[in-house]
Amino acid sequence: MKVLYDTNVILDVFLKRSGLSEASGKAVSRAETKRVDGFVCANSVTTIYYWAEKVINGAAADTAVKMVTQIMKVTSVDGAIIQKVIKEDYVDFEDEVIYQSAIAAGIDCIITRDKRGFKKAIGLKVLTPEQFLAIGG
Secondary structure, three states: OOEEEEEHHHHHHHOOOOOHHHHHHHHHHHHHOOOOOOEHHHHHHHHHHHHHHHHHHHHHHHHHHHHHHHHHHEOOHHHHHHHHHHOOOOOOHHHHHHHHHHHHHHEEOOOOOOHHHHOOOOOOEEEEHHHHHHOOO
């Protein structure tokens, strides 16, 4: 199964968000142990770096980006993806970029804390980390 992890799930883990990091960590570990084929969107990588640097420090941001890109493949964001997003009636711009990037990469499932941003997702599952773990992800 090809699984794309939303930015917020990765940040749950690196920022050790109370009440969220455990399920997100278990979901991410499925990619680390190769139980699923893990992906992260290119624009998520820059956001992960930004928040890790802001909340912790630059060294933590470097570590976060290195770890994520060693564990997961990175889906592309290019001009064609952005043009698709602009033409859509999106709920959340960043989530629509992630969704369109996932569709282009043939992703089966997006793991996110904010399913509202993917309300109009067609063609793939959108699950919280808890839902993903409950179905044996």
